[in-house]
Amino acid sequence: MNKKLYSLSAHELDESLKNNAIKSEDICSALESRIKELDPKVNAYLKRPKEPLSGxxxxxxxxxxxxxxxxxxxxxxxxxxxxxxxxxIPPYDATVIKKIKESGHSCLKFKTNMDEFAFGSSTENSFSGPTRNPWNLSCVPGGSSGGSAAAVASDEAIWALGSDTGGSIRQPASFCGVVGLKPTYGRVSRFGLIAFASSLDQIGPITKDIYDSALLMNIISGYDPNDSTSINLPVPNYTKALGKDVKGFKVGIPKEYFVEGLDPEVKASVEEAINSLRKLGVDFKEVSLRHTEYAVPVYYIIATAEASSNLARFDGVQYGFRSKDVNLIDMYKKTRGEGFGEEAKRRIILGTFALSHGYYDAYYLRALKVRTLIKEDFDSLFKEFDCILTPTAPTAAFKVGEKVNDPLKMYLSDIYTISANLAGIPGISLPCGLTKHGMPIGLQILARHFEEEKIFSLAYAFEQNTEWHKLKPKLT
Amino acid sequence: MIDKKIVEYVANLARIELKEKEADVLSTQLGDILGFIDKLKEVNVDKVSPTSHAISLSNVLREDSPKESLPVNSVLSNAPLKRGNFFLVPKVIE
Incomplete structure (x- = not known):
């Protein structure tokens, strides 16, 4: 029995823990041997330091x-x-970590791999080498939370936390066939999340099913005085939204998400998902999000501008790597030139450019204005609709190395997820099919600010009527 | 639009030392990215106000009351160079 504890969901394990049928240590040791067995192939986790740390x-x-x-x-x-x-080594816990500990759970002794500073869509930009997709080791797991998604997909983790600035939870969840939720901006405290783009970042759960996603949201959500952008609204019990009748739910299908560039197999799976939900009484209607095509360019100005400012703190003085030079300014420049990877430098320089004198109005200010239009598109749709349903990504997972030398092509893999960050609304990705090559396809559901419950109701209804979430990659 | 000279100028503003080859590659790549971003010029934004945060908050205030801070030694424990209770940096004045 113990051997297979790693393959269970958190709510299944929770029950066994409550019945005293198993102990927490049993789960940990099951996971540890699973990680030992599989992680040399998947590389979902960072190597452990040789010497154990105190604390x-x-x-x-x-x-x-x-x-x-x-x-x-x-x-x-x-x-x-x-x-x-x-x-x-941080001298404090992020608020989400504190909340996990207060809830009686704990953190795994391993951290998950990611694109450096969350800059990327494939988990190839890591100092620890790329993470591989458990469904096909020659493919990427998506990114930037590719380590967390691959760990959950390969049963090397029961559940995980990621962060999502432009799709970094949802896109890897889609590529790895697991559930990933980006909460409403302000729902989960960002205190202790190393900032990439402060107006877009959110921490969220990556889990094996919808129930676990709701459970983890119950734990991590809520106002935090240490994050002045977290919102002081009561946190509902998200598991109560599961099993709710979705008959009569009004769901919009934005036509701009079903255009050229969308893989036909992904399109077919999403259409099939729409049909199964229709059978449950959900009302679908084609809608328009007019400014969709501008989301990626807006994002790559705003996100890089905010990143260039946030990453100014890495200068070799307070923590981390420092290069040698006798002059302070040259020490900064060498430290940052040698310490940041390629994509980080690309984004910091792009962001600095967009904010620099002479370009600010043309790039940064214009991007903030188009952001308003993108947000207004959603605002007006949500007056009429409960949710919006789209594919999570235009394709299934691509090959390792395929897009690494073409940043623009890489950026476009987030085309369906970025708008939710710009508008601050919640979005989930859940598995809805497999390609003929056996790679997972993800379905995205978006809702109005703080209406995660509607997402959970709809996603759970779909999940309970399909088998996609039960499929596992054949790794061994 | 963006050439090697601008890339080097901006890299200096961002305090990043680039190798010759890096600056070449970046000017091509950033040229492509900015070419794509120029799409935004099609949009009429004349009467649109900017959104810096999706959920607008203003003047989030709190009481100015002292709280416990992190212990100095735990904060300094990550410093590449330190002396006593201070971070050590190269000399900035003659």
């Missing part, structure tokens, strides 16, 4: 959560998979 990060209680390497864990390495943060 309370090692206490195992409840069901351990796998944590992305950009979320601060007290006493345990948090390096954003970047050379510039090499060796950084």
């Amino acid at each position: 309370d990060a090692f206490v195992s209680t409840g069901i351990p959560v796998a944590i992305k390497d950009n979320i601060c864990t007290k006493g345990f390495y948090t390096q954003c998979c970047s050379r510039i943060l090499e060796g950084f």
